[in-house]
Amino acid sequence: MRMSQREIDAMMDEHIRRMGEPEPYRSLRLQKERIEHEQEHQARGAAYDRQAEQLRRDIRKLGARPCA
Numbered sequence: 001m002r003m004s005q006r007e008i009d010a011m012m013d014e015h016i017r018r019m020g021e022p023e024p025y026r027s028l029r030l031q032k033e034r035i036e037h038e039q040e041h042q043a044r045g046a047a048y049d050r051q052a053e054q055l056r057r058d059i060r061k062l063g064a065r066p067c068a
Contacts, residue, residue: 052068
């Protein structure tokens, strides 16, 4: 999907604003964003693990052996 010029300008303005943040604020914000991203990633992985376990139970109820 192609971005409009307005979206590109907004993205560049945000980038410039963030680059102008003083230390240690910038480092702390980046650390927090990284932690939040990792937590979201772990939560998605856990959700897939729960879904996979449910599918295994369903397959066993059908009398078959799960392949994974």
